[in-house]
Amino acid sequence: MTKDVIALTPKMPDTWALLAGLYAGGPGLTVDTGHDGAVVQLCTADGRPLVSLEAPLLVQVPGEAERLLGGQVPSPEGPFWWTEVRASTALPEAERLAGSVAGRLTMLLGGSAWPPDAASTEVVPVAEDGEVTARPVSGGAHPTVDVLTESTAVVMCDRPVIALSAWLSHILRATTESRRALQIVTPPGVRLSLPLRTALTGVPNRWVVKDPDCGYYDGLSGAVLRWQDGTFAPARDASGQAVVAEAFSAPAPTSERQLIVAFRTVHNADENLVLGRALETAWQTLTGAAPVGWGTAEPVNLPWSARQLTDLARDRAPEPTQLLAVGDPARPALAGLRVTRVERGVAADATLTLGYGADEAPPLAAAQELAKTLAAGHGLTNMLVSLRRARRDLAIPAHFEAPPIPVSYTLGADGVRRAGLAHAQRPPLALRPTPLGPAAEPALHYALGDGTDAGTWTMLEQLTAHLESGSAR
Structure with missing residues (x-):
């Protein structure tokens, strides 16, 4: 199995540091690059890869090392560089070689490596007549x-x-x-x-x-x-x-829970558009704080900035943009944000997931106020809030976890208008929605339950079928 070693350093691995690391195998190995220089490979003399070194990433978001590496390395103070070294299965020495590359980087630049016992500074000789099985x-x-x-x-x-x-x-x-x-x-x-x-x-x-x-x-x-x-x-x-x-x-079911808030907003495609504000509002309403970081991959590495993520989405348009956001480590929270061009402008589909321990109460009562705020100022199309029994740290284990159970559903004003206000207010269920916003053109918020009765899935299916039938008329 391929082995990963990760160097976490306060200083950027410059060319000389990388060369010192790559010399861990001695002069008999060669260096190659690929994918526009994003990957550097340490290879045998005939070009067979032993170690791949990913481009260093500056992480400016607190808590990412602990979230992804399980607290096995000291928490870096302030921004740090994340450099991944992957050893192939080409030779038994490849894993030691990757550890030596990472260990040399931390020796020169400070910081630490994961796993802690993998890093070294030894020269790892690779036998020229060894049975190398890997091929480019x-x-x-x-x-x-x-x-x-x-x-x-x-x-x-x-x-x-x-x-x-x-x-x-x-x-x-x-x-x-x-x-x-x-x-x-x-x-x-x-x-x-x-x-x-x-x-x-x-x-x-x-x-x-x-x-x-x-x-x-x-x-x-x-x-x-x-x-x-x-x-x-x-x-x-x-x-x-x-x-x-x-x-x-x-495994037995956990007593920890996750609150999942999925919503779509649609905006006019003009020069004043700033994306991410709706997600920021949801984060603030449910946790009391804004997101702390965003990025396109993990570790999430950039400080939160709605304007910067808008610039990225604008540069990629008309192609869709998939983004990630993360919250303060004290309240586990992760979100995915997908930005796409639609006929009416720009759509932003967000799914925000928050983790809660057995002694913590998810803020279910805040869902209606959030729906009201998003409907009033962020072009809300719809929002589904659900609750599930799952890990507080939001990581996915390799065993069964029950699916989420709906808590509430909100239909934005445009959807209510298409379905017909009278039709949308009277679903074939024992529930009546709460109007949000102007009486003439409200959004409608449907409270479905407290996240403990799986039967609310049937209610949600009946409700959405009812609303769609009104829109089809």
Whole structure:
């Protein structure tokens, strides 16, 4: 399995520091670059990759090292540089080589490395006649892809939380373009970050978990997997049904909870538009503070700035832009924001997830006030608030977690107008909405429950079908 070593340094790894790190294998190895210089590889003399060094990333957001590395390294004070070193399975020495590269960077620049016991400054000799099994990948694949077949790109990872890093984002885009699956293989006990879990949604992409009892299983569905025809696919029993791994269903449900707020806003596409304000308002209403950081991958590295993320989305238009935001570590909160051009202007789809411990009460009562604020000043189209039993730290374990349960639904003023006010106010359910805003053109807020009764999914389905039937008339 490919091994990762991460250097966290207060100073930027400049050319000389990187060269000192890359000399960890002695003079017999060569250096190559790829993907417009974003990746530097340490290779054998005949070009076979041993270690890949990602471009250093300046992280200016507090708490990201702890969130993704599990607190196994000292918390950096202030901004720091995050440099990933990945060792291939080409030779047994490759893992030690990656540790030596990272250790040399921290020796020269200060800081620390993860895992703590991996870093060293030793020269790791690589035998010229060793059995090197790795080969340079073809077809423009990212150098950190471990196995590439006609249908699948396999990446092997072992760290506390597998995140939606820049290199994984690149692989995901490349696999989509080449119509391949991305399958991430991990040992048991590893978790996914919420953004990566969202990105992996849907077959053929998979999270493949090694298991001593069944071999491999899907960490998101529980299906036992087998390597078949160049990809991991569900194993079938005698009746042709998929088998669920015992490890997936064994853990007891947690008493921690997650509050999920998903909403769409639509804005006029003019020079005064500033995106992210609706998300910032939601964050402020539910936590008492604004987001602390944003970015396009993990670790989230930029201080929160609605204007800067608007500039990025404008530069990428008319292509859609997918962004991430993170909150203060004291209140776990992550959001995904997708910006797209639509007929009426610019749409921003946000999903904000907040974590709460067993002794913390999610602010369900704040949902109506938030809906009112978004409807009045942010072009709210709709908003769904739901609650689920899941980890406070928002990481995704490789076992069953119950789906979220709806708490409330809000339909914006435009949707109410299309459905018809009288029709929208009288759904075929034992509930009546609360009007928000002007009486002539209100938004409507439907309180569905407290997040404990799964039957509210049926209520939500009936409600949305009723509203859609009014819009179709």
